[in-house]
Amino acid sequence: MFQGNGIGSSALGSQQIQDAPSINFNLTSSSSSMQSITGGDCVSYIRRQLSLAEISRGVPLNNEYELIAFNHFTFSRVYPVDLGLGKRVVEKPIGFKRKDLLEALVKALDSLNKNTSTPSTVTNHNTQHNQNSKNSPNRYTLDDFLEGLYRSEPTTGTQYEMYFRTKNLNINNKSHMDQVTSSNGVTKVILMRPFAPLQTISTETLPVAKDKELIHIILPLSGRTATFQSFMDKFVKIALKNDRRVHLTVVYFGEEGLAEARGIMSRVLMTKNSGGNSNNLRLLALNETFSRGKGLRVGAERAWDQQGLSNSPLSSRHNGDVLLFMCDVDVVFSARFLDRCRWNTEPGKKVYYPVVFSLYNPHVVYTLQGKEVPPETDQLVISRDTGFLERFWLRNDMSVQ
Numbered sequence: 496m497f498q499g500n501g502i503g504s505s506a507l508g509s510q511q512i513q514d515a516p517s518i519n520f521n522l523t524s525s526s527s528s529m530q531s532i533t534g535g536d537c538v539s540y541i542r543r544q545l546s547l548a549e550i551s552r553g554v555p556l557n558n559e560y561e562l563i564a565f566n567h568f569t570f571s572r573v574y575p576v577d578l579g580l581g582k583r584v585v586e587k588p589i590g591f592k593r594k595d596l597l598e599a600l601v602k603a604l605d606s607l608n609k610n611t612s613t614p615s616t617v618t619n620h621n622t623q624h625n626q627n628s629k630n631s632p633n634r635y636t637l638d639d640f641l642e643g644l645y646r647s648e649p650t651t652g653t654q655y656e657m658y659f660r661t662k663n664l665n666i667n668n669k670s671h672m673d674q675v676t677s678s679n680g681v682t683k684v685i686l687m688r689p690f691a692p693l694q695t696i697s698t699e700t701l702p703v704a705k706d707k708e709l710i711h712i713i714l715p716l717s718g719r720t721a722t723f724q725s726f727m728d729k730f731v732k733i734a735l736k737n738d739r740r741v742h743l744t745v746v747y748f749g750e751e752g753l754a755e756a757r758g759i760m761s762r763v764l765m766t767k768n769s770g771g772n773s774n775n776l777r778l779l780a781l782n783e784t785f786s787r788g789k790g791l792r793v794g795a796e797r798a799w800d801q802q803g804l805s806n807s808p809l810s811s812r813h814n815g816d817v818l819l820f821m822c823d824v825d826v827v828f829s830a831r832f833l834d835r836c837r838w839n840t841e842p843g844k845k846v847y848y849p850v851v852f853s854l855y856n857p858h859v860v861y862t863l864q865g866k867e868v869p870p871e872t873d874q875l876v877i878s879r880d881t882g883f884l885e886r887f888w889l890r891n892d893m894s895v896q
Contacts, residue, residue: 537691544689548651565644565656568596570637595688599655600640603684607635607659633662641681652689659684701838707740708837711798712820715790717748719824720755726824727759735763735770737830744777744797746790753780791821816842826851827875854882 546552549563556562567574573588573596588596643657661680702708712734716723723745734741747756760778763771779793798817820836839847854874860881861868868874874881 540692541689544651545687548648548654548687548689550654550656550685550687563646563648565646567642567644569642570600570640595653596643596645599643599645599686599688600637600657602686603640603655603657603659604635604637606684606686607682635659635662650690652687655684655686655688657684657686658682704739707738707834708818710738710741710818710820710833710836711794712741712743712822713791713794713798714743714745714822714824715748715785715787715794716745716756716824717785718752720752720759722824723756724759726826727763729827731763731766731769731771733828733830734833735775736768738833739770741833742775742777742798744779744794746779746781746794748781748783748785748790750782795819851885852877852882853885 564576566576568588571587572585573592574585575583578584587593639660639662641658641660643655645653645655647653659682661682714726730743734743745756745760747753757778760771760776763769764773764776777797779797781790781793798819799815818836818840820833835849836847839845857868857874864880
């Protein structure tokens with residue numbers, strides 16, 4: 496069973512996600528006293544960040560939960576404390592993480608080589624002198640890097656501690672062999688990437704209830720009519736009566752249970768004040784083997800076809816794009832979650848892919864605790880005793896281009 500009260504399924508903001516265009520932000524300070532930040536202000540702020548960081552001075556902690564742990568890394572591997580989506584205890588640094596660590600390594604090498612003295616070379620050519628400087632055996636290179644640690648303090652910045660094989664930088668009168676044999680120590684370099692002052696990127700007033708963007712919920716289904724009845728009971732209460740800006744498309748596979756599913760939806764349509772009508776409830780029947788991916792695709796295509804026929808101002812504002820919520824019959828979601836689908840999506844730029852919390856069997860959980868099984872609404876509790884995070888739910892059913 497899934498719980499979606501704040502943690503739910505995925506919602507797509509557009510049919511195709513293309514490379515995001517470059518964006519120029521008009522930054523304005525979040526503080527009225529720093530509306531125009533000068534170079535001196537930045538230097539002063541950075542110095543203050545460095546002085547406040549724990550890496551510069553000890554900071555008393557109330558308990559172990561306030562501790563921010565370091566991540567260990569080498570040149571080609573990272574051993575993260577937070578395992579992330581992949582749950583990997585070791586991983587190759589990629590993307591921004593690789594760029595971040597490589598910049599830190601280059602900066603550390605620059606600091607180590609800042610006062611490097613080069614071998615005496617009798618030459619009148621600057622190019623040859625520079626080449627000798629770069630290739631001289633007493634300069635630190637990436638080959639001298641042993642390992643490092645890094646962590647991010649939310650209020651000050653990212654801290655790095657890196658360890659290199661020690662080299663004797665004053666070897667004007669020493670041979671290369673003397674230099675090699677003397678490199679048996681370790682040099683520690685501490686760096687910090689301080690955070691800049693907070694900047695306001697934008698402010699936006701979100702639409703009121705009657706102008707909310709319409710959400711098309713796509714639900715592939717085959718059998719499981721009892722679970723579908725429970726889903727529809729919640730859907731009527733939360734989506735049709737409360738939110739009122741949703742369309743549900745059920746894509747049903749096979750003949751078995753089709754009549755029951757059609758009857759469940761028909762009862763909603765015939766129930767007074769349910770909020771259901773022929774415009775916001777639709778059942779599509781496919782006489783073939785269940786395929787969740789195909790069900791999502793068929794439902795999405797029908798949603799776009801319907802939006803293309805719409806002449807509403809909202810349709811023109813989004814250039815025919817529709818907001819899709821790829822759902823499952825086991826998912827339980829709240830009215831606030833539907834708002835998050837709107838808040839966290841943007842056509843052509845951003846999708847909303849929150850993590851699903853999957854509940855354990857309540858008959859097992861509460862029996863082991865010596866408790867009676869509570870009503871379903873009281874079972875929707877997010878804790879380590881009641882369930883776990885489904886980090887890759889829908890991973891095989893949806894691809895975004």
